Amino acid sequence: MAPNARHAALLLLVVCLAAGAASAxxxxxxxxxxxxxxxxxxxxxxxxxxxxxxxxxxxxxxxxxxxxxxxxxxxxxxxxxxxxxxxxxxxxxxxxxxxxxxxxxxxxxxxxxxxxxxxxxxxxxxxxxxxxxxxxxxxxxxxxxxxxxxxxxxxxxxxxxxxxxxxxxxxxxxxxxxxxxxxxxxQPPQSSKNNLLKNGDFEEGPYFFPSTQYGVLVPPMDEDDFSPLSPWMVMSSTKSVKYVDAAHHAVPHGARAVELVSGMETALVQNVSTVPGLPCRLQFSVGDAGNACAGSMAVQAYAGRGSVKVPYQSKGKGGYKRGVLDFTAIADQTRVVFVSMAYNMKPDGTLCGPVVDDVSLVCTRNHPARRLLL
Known part of the structure; x- marks a missing residue:
């Protein structure tokens, strides 16, 4: 094949490959x-x-x-x-x-x-x-x-x-x-020295329809499934959690959060690598989505052998408080779990619940002084 013909064929191949990539x-x-x-x-x-x-x-x-x-x-x-x-x-x-x-x-x-x-x-x-x-x-x-x-x-x-x-x-x-x-x-979320949890602020998640104001349900999944809130998993038999955005809801931090709408029937879970024996601190926000979900709420957090219950009195207009759980890692993998301890409903009779957001986990030998809940 002549040089010009080879060049033309190569150029055509490059254009076709680029078109194929662009067609994704x-x-x-x-x-x-x-x-x-x-x-x-x-x-x-x-x-x-x-x-x-x-x-x-x-x-x-x-x-x-x-x-x-x-x-x-x-x-x-x-x-x-x-x-x-x-x-x-x-x-x-x-x-x-x-x-x-x-x-x-x-x-x-x-x-x-x-x-x-x-x-x-x-x-x-x-x-x-x-x-x-x-x-x-x-x-x-x-x-x-x-x-x-x-x-x-x-x-x-x-x-x-x-x-x-x-x-x-x-x-x-x-x-x-x-x-x-x-x-x-x-996009694959990453951990850092300031947060062993990945996607702790829930900013990476499924697509929101701009005109849909009710959030997006993340249904229960097997542990080997791929999660729309990766690497967070939803553990339940038939119930979901709701992914909410700041455009339509009150969100404690950033643009996204998770509303625990199914009470004790659903757990939000992430497994994280830890070093046995190291002291750890789990911090997170608990609030309401500003969606008229009012009343007594509570989120129970578990990690290692520790747990803490964070109560929150909602007026249904937004707001949040911080929760802290200090514990010692007992294995090379720690499961972090959040569960709503109450069943809540909006005035129209639909299920709702507390919002969880801005979750961080730090394990260090230089453990910070224990502080009261903010």
Whole structure:
């Protein structure tokens, strides 16, 4: 091959590789993630979508309905969280989209879901080989719609995101409604000499929809799962914690915090490397999100063999206090745990709870003098 031809071929290869890298999906709404691009009328039988690729950018399987904002289920109007349309997954139905990602990177998916039937409902979220069942039976908002997050590692440069309703009922259409799908690349948080905990201020987490004021739920997970609040884990059987932002809530520090909305049924946990025998100090903020969640609150913190209960009397208008736990590390790994010790509700009857933020852990031979709680 002539030198000029080789140069042209090399240049074409570089351009193609750069185009491939640039095509990796960006943070924000997935293509047609709000389902505003409707199926052709020819591929709708009433509300049921009949064509596998009828919903632009998505592929469906099973009993899938395209629900407009004024749609009725019997005498009940099915609400849509934003825009004009959403999708309902009936018996054993699924919807999927192929995503161009960076192999080895961690991503968080945020989406909205609502129950439409009386029985327990759940969603199976998959980005192979990662797959988890998300419980959506508990409703945390007065509208019935909650935003959920789920994280995974991209094992290839092209991954199928699949949302599946594993339920089968007598009413084939019965199942969750879904809407507003977004993605965010997660940056690996780091520890420092001033804080052995990673992501102690909760600034790294899932995508927030700017128009959604109810926060994002982080559901329970197995210990080997990837967390949207990495490396924090949510330990529970069916309940979640809520990730809140300063744009819509009172946050003690920075732009993000965690609201413990499920009482003693849920624990926020992180494992951290420590040196046995060293004295340690865990410090953190406990407050309220300024979301009308008023009343007596309390957060119990555990680390090593130590624990401390931090009470907080909320007026539902924001505010916080500092908590301190001094303990001695007893192993080369210490589990830090936060649990809400009360069940709280807002005036509209939805679950709420204390906010935890600005968490730090320092272990040193030059242990600071013990101080009272601020």
């Amino acid at each position: 999906i960006q943070d924000g709404m997935l293509p047609n993630g709000n389902f505003e691009e409707a199926p052709p009328k020819s591929q709708l039988n009433g509300t049921r979508v009949t064509g596998r690729n009828a919903i632009p950018r998505w592929e469906i399987s099973g009993y899938v309905e395209y629900i407009r904002s004024d749609q009725k289920q019997g005498d009940m109007i099915l609400p849509v969280p934003e825009g004009a349309a959403a999708v309902r997954l009936g018996n054993d139905a699924s919807i999927q989209q192929r995503l161009a990602l960076t192999r080895g990177a961690h991503y968080s998916i945020t989406f909205s879901a609502a129950r439409t039937c009386a029985q327990a409902e759940q969603l199976n979220v998959t980005a192979a080989p990662e797959s988890d069942i998300l419980p959506i039976q508990t409703v945390y908002t007065s509208s019935g719609w909650d935003s959920y997050s789920w994280a995974f590692e991209a094992t290839a440069s092209s991954v199928s995101l699949i949302i599946h309703n594993p339920g089968v009922t007598e009413d084939a259409a019965c199942g969750p409604m879904i809407d507003l799908f977004a993605i965010k690349a997660l």
